[in-house]
Amino acid sequence: VTIEVRFFASLADRAGCAVETVEIDEGSTAEALWARLVERHPELGGIGYRPLLACDAAWSRWDAPLRGVREVAFLPPVSGGRK
Amino acid sequence: MTARLVREPIRPEETTAAVRSDGDGAVATFVGVVRDRARGRRVLRLEYHAHEPMAVREIERIEEEVRTRFEVSAVRIVHRIGTLAIGEVSVAIAVASPHRAAAFDGCRWAIERLKERVPIWKKEVYEDGEAWIEGS
Numbered sequence: 289v290t291i292e293v294r295f296f297a298s299l300a301d302r303a304g305c306a307v308e309t310v311e312i313d314e315g316s317t318a319e320a321l322w323a324r325l326v327e328r329h330p331e332l333g334g335i336g337y338r339p340l341l342a343c344d345a346a347w348s349r350w351d352a353p354l355r356g357v358r359e360v361a362f363l364p365p366v367s368g369g370r371k
Numbered sequence: 372m373t374a375r376l377v378r379e380p381i382r383p384e385e386t387t388a389a390v391r392s393d394g395d396g397a398v399a400t401f402v403g404v405v406r407d408r409a410r411g412r413r414v415l416r417l418e419y420h421a422h423e424p425m426a427v428r429e430i431e432r433i434e435e436e437v438r439t440r441f442e443v444s445a446v447r448i449v450h451r452i453g454t455l456a457i458g459e460v461s462v463a464i465a466v467a468s469p470h471r472a473a474a475f476d477g478c479r480w481a482i483e484r485l486k487e488r489v490p491i492w493k494k495e496v497y498e499d500g501e502a503w504i505e506g507s
Contacts, residue, residue: 297420297492298503337506340490345424361422363490365506 289314291354293325294361299339302331315353318343318360322350325362339363375430376423378453381460390445390467399474401482403462405455409504412497419452419461422490426450429489433481441477443468448481450491461493 291310300306303325312321318341326333340363341348354360383402391398405417434446445467455461464481468474494503 294422296422296490297494298505301503342422342425342490345422345428347425361425363422364492364503366486366488366490366492 291321291357292359293321294359296361296363298364299332299335299362302335303329304331312354315355317353318348318350321354321360322362337365340365375427375448375450376421377449377451379451381449381451381463383460383463383465386447386449386463386465389447390465392444392467394469395444395467396469397471397474398465398467399471399478400466401462401464401478402460403482405457405459405461407457409495410502412495414457414495414497416457416496417455417461418494418496419450419455420492420494421450421452423452425490430485433484433488436484437466437477437481440480441466441468442470442473443477446477446481448485450485450489452491 289312291312293308293310295303295306310321310324341350342361342363343354343357344359383400387398387400407414430448430450434448437443437446443466447465450462451460464478466474466477492503492505494501
C-alpha cells in the first residue's frame with residue numbers, strides 16, 4: 289500500500305523534503321516504516337530521540353499496524369519554551 | 372473570527388472582544404511576542420510551522436479543558452504561523468469570567484498546555500544562521 293509520509297520542522301530539514309510517498313506492506317508498523325526512512329535519509333538516524341507519531345492527523349503508537357492509514361507524520365517534540 | 376491558526380497579524384483586542392460578554396467582570400489576556408535575543412544571539416525573525424489540522428484540534432481541546440476546569444465563560448486561543456518580525460504577536464489568549472481569579476488561572480493554564488502539546492515549532496533566524504527550537 290502507498291503511504292504519504294510527512295516530516296515536520298527539523299525532521300524535514302534532515303530528510304531533505306517535507307512529504308514523500310512510500311510503498312509498505314499492509315499491516316507494517318510505524319517502527320518498520322521509520323527504519324526504511326532512516327535507510328533512505330541517513331541524517332534521520334542521528335536525531336537521538338523518537339519522534340512523535342501521527343497517523344491521519346491523530347496521535348498514534350509506534351507498534352500498531354498501519355491499517356487503512358493514508359498519511360503518517362513524524363513530528364519533533366513541541367517547543368516547550370521558558371516560563 | 373474563529374480561526375485558531377492564522378497567517379496574518381494577530382490583533383489581540385479582537386481576541387479579547389470575541390470572549391467578553393455582559394456577565395463577565397474580567398477578561399485575562401496573554402500575548403506572546405517575538406523578542407530580539409535568544410540563547411545569547413541576536414534574532415532577526417522567527418518562522419512558525421505547524422501540523423495544521425492537529426494544531427487546530429489540540430488548541431480546541433485546550434479551550435474546552437479551560438472551560439471545564441475553571442469558572443470561565445469563554446476562551447479563545449489564536450496562534451500565528453509563518454514568518455514573524457521582532458515585536459509581532461505570535462499567540463493571543465483571552466479568557467473571560469465573572470471574576471478575575473478564574474480568568475487569570477485559566478489563561479495561565481492555557482498557555483502552559485499550548486507550549487506542551489500543540490504541534491507548532493519555531494525556527495529562530497539569526498544574523499549568522501538559524502536553529503529549530505524543539506522539545507525540552
